[in-house]
Amino acid sequence: MTFTKPPEARSPLLGLVLAGGRSTRMGVDKSTIVYHGKPQYEYLHDLLATYCDDVFLSVNAEQALQLANSRFKLIPDDSTVKGPLAGILTAFQNQSLHHAWLVVVCDLPFLSEQSIQKLVFNRKSETIATAFWDSDHRFPEPSVCIWEPAAYPALLRGIAEGTPYPRTILMNNAIELLEIEDVNELTNVNTPDGLAPQQQDAFFLREAIRLAKKGIQTGQDGPSDDGF
Template identity: 40%
Template structure:
């Protein structure tokens, strides 16, 4: 199948990645955790909506009924491939715009994080991504993926690779520094959840 991409570097759609199974959280749905006065799926979607043409929440097809109260769901059409499949599904839905990805388990991502990402964006690259302070490696679940990334994702899939980190190997990307030490802090376990809630409470009280 031949894919024609149009060069429109101003277009960005938002993609909130919420299709995980939360196994390490004992089945507690990360999308429903309340960090900021409402469930994270609503909080983060509102932020993305402010800075993108349109914001979607990705999910597994089985979650459509569960999230029936969520606007603009984008179910995976590439099944059982995690965030890789979610991003591919987004590009299949619209291959001519860039996609800003934000994982549901990054509760410290705020307006400043998103604005900084957009300001630092380089449309000539495959993607603009935040860099881990610990490892220096890109965080593929928080960044802007340009339309040119779609073909690279499809090529990677054809070679049996379905990890976003594999796609980024030797890729022409732009790495940017996070605004704080907490920006890329993930919440994957109940212990991490307790720590994050305390840190956010302290942060909000300042």
Template identity: 40%
Template sequence: MTSSTHKGLPLYGLVLTGGKSVRMGTRKDLISWHGKQQRYHIADLLRTVCEHVYISCRADQLINTDPQYPMLPDTFSGIGPAGGILTALEFRRNAAWLVVACDLPLVDDRTLETLVGSRDSEKIATAYLNPVDGLPEPLIAIWEPKSYGLLLEYLGKNVMCPRKMLIHADTQLITAPDPNWLLNVNTPADAERASSILKT
């Protein structure tokens, strides 16, 4: 197990599930890629490297949930994944948050251990470089407590894209040994590709 603390800062886990899955046509967090709903599968993975794990959601998603998995409804609503990240950073101001989106079905324990092992708590965040465009991937990243103020600053400028913040901030960027880890599934075609990779 990788240590969940770094220079005195605890590491919490957050599964992002608040998207409306319009392109997929069905809720991505409820898809069962690994024998259980994806939101719970990612939470279980996060529990191996984090002190506490929460599932980020919209308020209307707080029904039919498993009480073993604490939910964290957005207090910053209507601004996409930045709202979930800001909500978590506000909820526990003295913790860093390892954030993983629910639409990354090929994330596994090695993905998280590599990220945590590369963490630099002096930076704003630690993130993978997306193998497609070479840009920081904000939705599988460790966000340090100091990122809270910067995210709020960007929000005040009506910039709601966490990737833009990572591009311009002091971010620890790493390359994924397996680029498939970062395969983002947004459409049925993406899901077919992910299923094919999982079968092999």
């Protein structure tokens, strides 16, 4: 697929894969599970690279050591805030306050390139963020979202107000909301049984976990599974 950047002037776009979760329910580092022929962190990194000027992995301390000599650019999570917001804040603070960030969590195995493209091409840079409606069409879905530079003060306000949750911050600010073509793409797979209803093949996930265990082992630091 040939990619042409949107014509209107916007802040440059960087990609961020949130890979630093604890993965306690899955039993293995979710970012290392192989769904598409490569570890999920690598698959998402390469997917975002088509649409972003550069892509980074948000990692915990253990992952930072394991990936230190890899081809990937790492942003170790050093925020005092817990949960997914920590990785987003660290990216703004330690890498760039002047870029927008296309942020994706690592446990979305059904996420398609078409949805990433839709998000990028329908981005509204005059808002703080562009996101999809969630699968129930009730709230913004923060698991795949573009955060504009103007989002950074909103993130800090959320922390100061005691609501350091990406979804709540999206709900409390001006954002652009889009329809995703297939709501199954927003399914978070956090347990070994989580994939079975869509795949009708539990062996698929068991084999993916087996391959992951042969590679990078579970990180024990970083945001929890349910921080959104």
